[in-house]
Amino acid sequence: MDRLFRDVFPFTEPPRVKVVNWAKTVLSKIYLTDTTLRDGQQGWKYLSVEEGLEIYELLHEIGGKGSIRSTEVFLYTGRDRALAKAIMEKGYEYPKPVAWIRASLQDLNLVSETGLDEAVVLMSISDYHIVYKFNSTRDVVIGKYISVAEEAFKRGIKVKASLEDVTRADLDNVVIPFLQKLINLSEKYGVQLKVKLPDTLGVGMPFEFVPPPRGIPALVTRIREKTGLPEEDIEFHGHNDLGLAVANHLAAWFYGAASSNVTLLGIGERAGNCPLEVMAIHYAGIKGLSDINLKPLGRVRELFEKMGYRVPDHLPILGKNAFKTKAGIHADGLLKNPEVYLPFDPYYLLGIPVGVEITPHSGRAAVALWLKQVLGEDSISKDSQAIQQIFDEVVQLFEKTGRTQPLTDEEMLEIASKYYPKLREKR
Known part of the structure; x- marks a missing residue:
């Protein structure tokens, strides 16, 4: 039997706080x-x-x-x-x-x-x-x-x-x-x-x-x-x-x-x-x-x-990285079910979409998650041949150029549109 503690983690709301009787306040x-x-x-x-x-x-x-x-x-x-x-x-x-x-x-x-x-x-x-x-x-x-x-x-x-x-x-x-x-x-x-x-x-x-x-x-x-x-x-x-x-x-x-x-x-x-x-x-x-x-x-x-303020990328809740992943295992979990690696639905509550950035460490799951978000399609599988080919190109690009930073959306569109023609209209 699944134990998801829905009374504490409803996902469409922030995690609920249950306080036992030692709390000294109302x-x-x-x-x-x-x-x-x-x-x-x-x-x-x-x-x-x-x-x-x-x-x-x-x-x-x-x-x-x-x-x-x-x-x-x-x-x-x-x-x-x-x-x-x-x-x-x-x-x-x-x-x-x-x-x-x-x-x-x-x-x-x-x-x-x-x-x-x-x-x-x-x-x-x-x-x-x-x-x-x-x-x-x-x-x-x-x-x-x-x-x-x-x-x-x-x-x-x-x-x-x-x-x-x-x-x-x-x-x-x-x-x-x-x-x-x-x-x-x-x-x-x-x-x-x-x-x-x-x-x-x-x-x-x-x-x-x-x-x-x-x-x-x-x-x-x-x-x-x-x-x-x-x-x-x-x-x-x-x-x-x-x-x-x-x-x-x-x-x-x-x-x-x-x-x-x-x-x-x-x-x-x-x-x-x-x-x-x-x-x-x-x-x-x-x-x-x-x-x-x-x-x-x-x-x-x-x-x-x-107004000129530089918001730190890793600031909780509102930093650019707060609901973004680069890690393959996290991307894989998000691809299967967003609740695996999110405490609540940031888009539903805050209007902030879940983000993904691609590096060689992101794996095929991150490529599939990125495509799912760009195309708005749920049927994309990380095990498809096209996903493998896109990921191979990503790895080769990093190895040949010595690149250290994640690929931009524009760079991913350039690679992925070879295998998903629908993406060409987004470039």
């Missing part, structure tokens, strides 16, 4: 927030208003039903403010534009002038920042944060306290007492407080047995238990310096930080952020497709490359 409450127009722009290039709006429109297509709750925007330049205003004029409920500012009254005034009602306020919390960046003391720096937060609450501006470098901070003696003061102010003025937990250097680890400050499960759990903050008011923002951004974001979801702060393609400072497209797949695997539209993800690469 996964129906999870959502995404975006910082492509803030951290992404900061780590890439200064976007025009038109470029920023194109990105925002795409985010709305993906998460406009509520899966992407917000997008962060700068307010420092005239162009920043023009983009924020243009986004506000769209009138979309989601993603909601949220200001990103430093903890200063000058920056807070920009929020008031722009008319936004929520701001992410940068509040660097580790002693690395307090001592070495600010050359100050905990009491002085935290006192400044408190005064800015209180002024924001007085003005009716919601605050998302961004505790920069929290994965290198003193949790029990600094972070939690500080949060308790912010909570008291929020309750005093009746204005919402949210908390953002940035793993600024990507040093977090996703394992329950790793203690704070590096252990993300322990960090989130301790904050929830000590402050009483609900999971929907806690956000995680992880960098990818040590390659664990996605794992840490998933851990944060499972342990009670409902908001996952991400960027398209993972663009951002240094090694980048957690990629939205990857978390969108996991989101759909956990919650289903009712409030997220994965199809627009297939246009992300084209949009960013038009």
Whole structure:
């Protein structure tokens, strides 16, 4: 009897996530927030208003039903403010534009002038920042944060306290007492407080047995238990310096930080952020497709490359190689049944076709798969004489020329059209 685990791997949907009863959160409450127009722009290039709006429109297509709750925007330049205003004029409920500012009254005034009602306020919390960046003391720096937060609450501006470098901070003696003061102010003025937990250097680890400050499960759990903050008011923002951004974001979801702060393609400072497209797949695997539209993800690469961004070929989900094979054994499996080497149907979900490139290591199966895709015919067999002849020519070409790169579609058409006359009209 076949055991294909269809309840986990439906193929026409992302793989489903089944969580046993140790999960410390209600996964129906999870959502995404975006910082492509803030951290992404900061780590890439200064976007025009038109470029920023194109990105925002795409985010709305993906998460406009509520899966992407917000997008962060700068307010420092005239162009920043023009983009924020243009986004506000769209009138979309989601993603909601949220200001990103430093903890200063000058920056807070920009929020008031722009008319936004929520701001992410940068509040660097580790002693690395307090001592070495600010050359100050905990009491002085935290006192400044408190005064800015209180002024924001007085003005009716919601605050998302961004505790920069929290994965290198003193949790029990600094972070939690500080949060308790912010909570008291929020309750005093009746204005919402949210908390953002940035793993600024990507040093977090996703394992329950790793203690704070590096252990993300322990960090989130301790904050929830000590402050009483609900999971929907806690956000995680992880960098990818040590390659664990996605794992840490998933851990944060499972342990009670409902908001996952991400960027398209993972663009951002240094090694980048957690990629939205990857978390969108996991989101759909956990919650289903009712409030997220994965199809627009297939246009992300084209949009960013038009803007001058070089998308890495081997990037998960959206790299050119993500659903492409050169290996003979993989091509053979795909030829027999796409589910053998695909976790889901990328064309059905994302509009991204499965690709194949031809080298001597690709074998006859890859040639047959390439022909099947070009001709749209299912009856092509890798064991046919024509396939063998095409593959022989491929091998001879590589041996004679010393070539190392796969053949282009045009080169394959030139060879294969000798044996499949139908291909001549495609040249």
